[in-house]
Amino acid sequence: MLLKLDNVSVQFNERKILDRLDLSVARGEFVVIIGDNGAGKSTLFNVIAGQENPTSGRVVRNFLKITRVMQDPRVGTLGNMTVKENLAFAYKRESRRGWRPCINKDRISMFREKLKILNMNLEDKLNDTVQTLSGGQRQALAFAMAVLVDYDIILLDEVTAALNPESASNLMELINRTVRIDQKTCLMITHNPAHEKYGDRVLKLENGRLYDAGPIKKVK
Ligand SMILES: Nc1ncnc2c1ncn2[C@@H]1O[C@H](COP(=O)(O)OP(=O)(O)OP(=O)(O)O)[C@@H](O)[C@H]1O
Ligand SMILES: [Mg+2]
Structure with missing residues (x-):
């Protein structure tokens, strides 16, 4: 496994945002993550990137380099x-x-x-x-x-959210080509159901845990 989260919880004040969450990602996998606003998706990425320490649980990172596109592009650019x-x-x-x-x-x-x-x-x-x-x-x-x-794993947090539909699907195609050709591992948060098909699997973050969101039609 390239990445493994074991029983990870994150609590802000009294609220549990992630609640004994498990996740295993193999090298080269493209995992799509969905979930309601405030479910904890960006928090999960903060934990994976090491920018937020879990309240409890374990994160195993079998990779060297991680790269990330933040939900707010003002944070990721100068x-x-x-x-x-x-x-x-x-x-x-x-x-x-x-x-x-x-x-x-x-x-x-x-x-x-x-x-x-x-x-x-x-x-x-x-x-x-x-x-x-x-x-x-x-x-x-x-x-x-x-x-x-160069990177081993890329985290994409709603990267097409600010784009018009045509630009969004163009960027999505480019993302897919980029990570598939280079056989990179990719975790992508999206609110766009049309983009779920790019994943090898779709997971839904709900009540602090990830659930299999069912079969998807794949594109390669
Ligand atoms: N550093 C923090 N301190 C306190 N609360 C926080 C902190 N970071 C996030 N939260 C809270 O945790 C919850 C989950 O936030 P998060 O940004 O992870 O949600 P999200 O699933 O990414 O939502 P969205 O789809 O709107 O981007 C929210 O209620 C948020 O206010
Ligand atoms: Mg978010």
Whole structure:
């Protein structure tokens, strides 16, 4: 197993958000997670990413690198920097060296290629400040930044929520191709039933636990 949660509980004040939750994810699996607003889905991702400590229970991480697209793209991107500076920052995230030296001609053309495949005209906005982008463009940029570095597992938290239906299905196709071709492990939270089919399985978070949400029609 690449990831295993064993009897994990998270309690905020008196409220149990996760309640003795179990989850096992194998390498290369694409798991879709659904559930009502406030069910604890983002909290679950915080626990998996190590940003929230469980009140009790155990998290086993058999991977080195995790990458994540936050539910709020303002958290995952730097608003007062340009698109290319954000990409350079993401690219250099793991390095001790600064990100500025990586803004050279070759890198910029690499960034432009990565943006082009998003189909959101971001390749023409490399010098624009990120806070001037639309919410959807910013969400797409956050995805491009998350997959710029090598990773074993990716957590996607409602990444298509701010997009119009056409852009949402374009980004969803791109996500599917990206994680399937590279055989990455992916956990994706969505409120869009049309996107459940991308998962190998769909789990519903309810009353602090994950339940199998039944058979799905798969796409590959
Ligand atoms: N750090 C925190 N301190 C106190 N309460 C919190 C904290 N983080 C989350 N909560 C509460 O835990 C509950 C679950 O929140 P969470 O963000 O995980 O839900 P969610 O399933 O992601 O919802 P949504 O679909 O709306 O994004 C909410 O009631 C929220 O207010
Ligand atoms: Mg959430």
